[in-house]
Amino acid sequence: MNKIHKMTESEKEIMDVLWTSSQPLTTNEIIQNLTKSKAQTTVITFLARLMEKGIVRAKRISKANYYEPCITKQEYLNAETRQFISDIHNGSVFGLINALCDSGDLTKSDIEEIMERLRKEEW
Template sequence: MNEIKELTKAEEQIMHELWEMDGAFVKEVIDRLPEPKPAYNTVSTIVRILETKGFLVHESYGKSHRYIPKITKEEYKKLITGKLLNNYFDNSASSMLSYFLEENKLDLGEVNELLEMIAKQKKI
């Protein structure tokens, strides 16, 4: 896969389940989704779209298919955070961090964790 594309909300929900289970049949994915559960055909269509987009591969078991993530959650996280950083914070991690601080999205414990990470990076 050359370029990872962004997922729709529905595709992302399905991918999170497949990442968590490290692959599954459509019925297993549906079993894990919250109520109201989508129709089998809806999830099956989304899974086939994900396969076409290069996010999944499948193993055949007779007429059934088990879908397996082709990219990791970490790879996708890197893409999404990179786009967020580039598109909304002018590629500035400090701008993004200050936004989260100003919006009270970080509690004191998280701020202390970040300070510890920064201190460790300075020592390296």
């Protein structure tokens, strides 16, 4: 898979609308589903940027463009996580887990879920 480019917060808001839809959406449909009101020209600009990044594709039907994601939300989250680990923890997953343990943010339940997941993984 090609490198997935980082999105701005406004681009993520638009992507959340597209990711939750079961079908391609027009610009007006995207605007109607945004939690924060944005001008049509602003949304069109963000959609153009998302297309340049290869995150969204558009199909022209009649007089409207219909937008749909090229990647899933999980694929984006995985790419962001990998980049974070690379940037902050020098690529060390252990470094990330160590930081989580040291911060006290992991609950006993979190640790049990992680352990269970690790036991189930096929290496």
